[in-house]
Amino acid sequence: MDERSLAGVNKKFHERIKNRESLLSARQAEVYRAVPRILEIDNAIFGGGMRMLSAVWDGVGTPESVAESYARETEKLTAEKRMLLREAGFGADYLDVPYTCIHCKDTGMHDGKLCSCYLTLLSEVMTAESGMGKLLLKQTFDTFDIRLYADTPMEGHTLSPRKNMESILNTCRHFAVNFEKHSDSLLLYGNSGLGKTFLSSAIANDLLSRGISVLYQSAGQIVELLSDARFGRNESETRSVLKAQLLKADLLIIDDLGTEFMNSMTEADIFSVVNGRILAEKSTIISTNLSLSDIGRVYSERMLSRILGHYVKLHFYGSDIRNIRSM
Numbered sequence: 001m002d003e004r005s006l007a008g009v010n011k012k013f014h015e016r017i018k019n020r021e022s023l024l025s026a027r028q029a030e031v032y033r034a035v036p037r038i039l040e041i042d043n044a045i046f047g048g049g050m051r052m053l054s055a056v057w058d059g060v061g062t063p064e065s066v067a068e069s070y071a072r073e074t075e076k077l078t079a080e081k082r083m084l085l086r087e088a089g090f091g092a093d094y095l096d097v098p099y100t101c102i103h104c105k106d107t108g109m110h111d112g113k114l115c116s117c118y119l120t121l122l123s124e125v126m127t128a129e130s131g132m133g134k135l136l137l138k139q140t141f142d143t144f145d146i147r148l149y150a151d152t153p154m155e156g157h158t159l160s161p162r163k164n165m166e167s168i169l170n171t172c173r174h175f176a177v178n179f180e181k182h183s184d185s186l187l188l189y190g191n192s193g194l195g196k197t198f199l200s201s202a203i204a205n206d207l208l209s210r211g212i213s214v215l216y217q218s219a220g221q222i223v224e225l226l227s228d229a230r231f232g233r234n235e236s237e238t239r240s241v242l243k244a245q246l247l248k249a250d251l252l253i254i255d256d257l258g259t260e261f262m263n264s265m266t267e268a269d270i271f272s273v274v275n276g277r278i279l280a281e282k283s284t285i286i287s288t289n290l291s292l293s294d295i296g297r298v299y300s301e302r303m304l305s306r307i308l309g310h311y312v313k314l315h316f317y318g319s320d321i322r323n324i325r326s327m
Helices: 003-034 036-058 063-087 116-130 161-177 196-208 219-230 237-248 264-279 292-298 301-310 321-325
Strands: 185-190 214-218 251-257 283-288 311-316
Touching: 003 036, 003 116, 036 063, 161 185, 161 196, 161 311, 185 196, 196 214, 196 251, 196 283, 214 219, 214 237, 219 237, 219 251, 219 264, 237 264, 251 264, 264 283, 264 301, 292 301, 301 311
Parallel strands: 185 283, 185 311, 214 251, 251 283
Antiparallel strands: none
16 A cells, blocks of 8 residues: 555544544533533543542452443433433533544544545545546446457457457456456557557556555656656656656556657656566556557667566457447
8 A cells, every 4th residue: 555645544534533522622611611510420420430440450349340330320420411411402412423434433443454434535545646537437347348349350360359358358357356466567559449548447446446556647647757857847746756656656557658759768768667667576557559569669679578578468459449439
């Protein structure tokens, strides 16, 4: 999990606790002014708890009998307190300030593990930081429609586009499900409009829902980011974090490789990210309209060599499914 995201979530949970305590203190002060007897009751309940601990420590009676006596006293005082609150027009549960999450009581932990509310908030924070737009967030394995691909073989290919995509879909699902057990990387290549971005997004959404950090950037965005850093431009906190995440994120998705402005520095920047993540044993997904030979030509043989040696290659082919969707 990303340290910055965890810090952000922990801060929100701290704020929840602080806000609840502040609201409770304000309500207590209001009630105590209106009904001083309730302050006496709260002090008596707290004092009774201290007396119970002292009695157990001093051996006055058995722990069970002391606890039972304290429970009876507390129940009686609590009933009087609720009656006084109702009579004063506050409502019997006015001082029972609710928690945001009833399971973990805003601690983030439930039954010895992270609460579902914590994981949900972490997922939301990490999604916001991932660089994925609203459209990409809707692209999941469940919404992927294999029927859009032709079921008849194409010239030059043994498998039909649909059979090929079934194999690719299974590989992508397996990649996501087993992500924490491997450091594999994927190259999604082929003509545009065949679902490369869709399946990249599906993997990202699956991982983000499980608290795994994902950074989704186009090749052009990465080049711009590193170029600005090199020349000292636009070095905001957000851009500094993004730059660090290029190597630190559990999964980096580089979309549309080959569409960025190319020069020698661009090639060096892209290679440094790809190679750096290989050396750090971090998973990367690259999607591109380039063929394997084009990658070697547009970038370099060393770039192609790293991809061939460290990436699972998934070749997309068939007709543009965007045209089918619009029919």
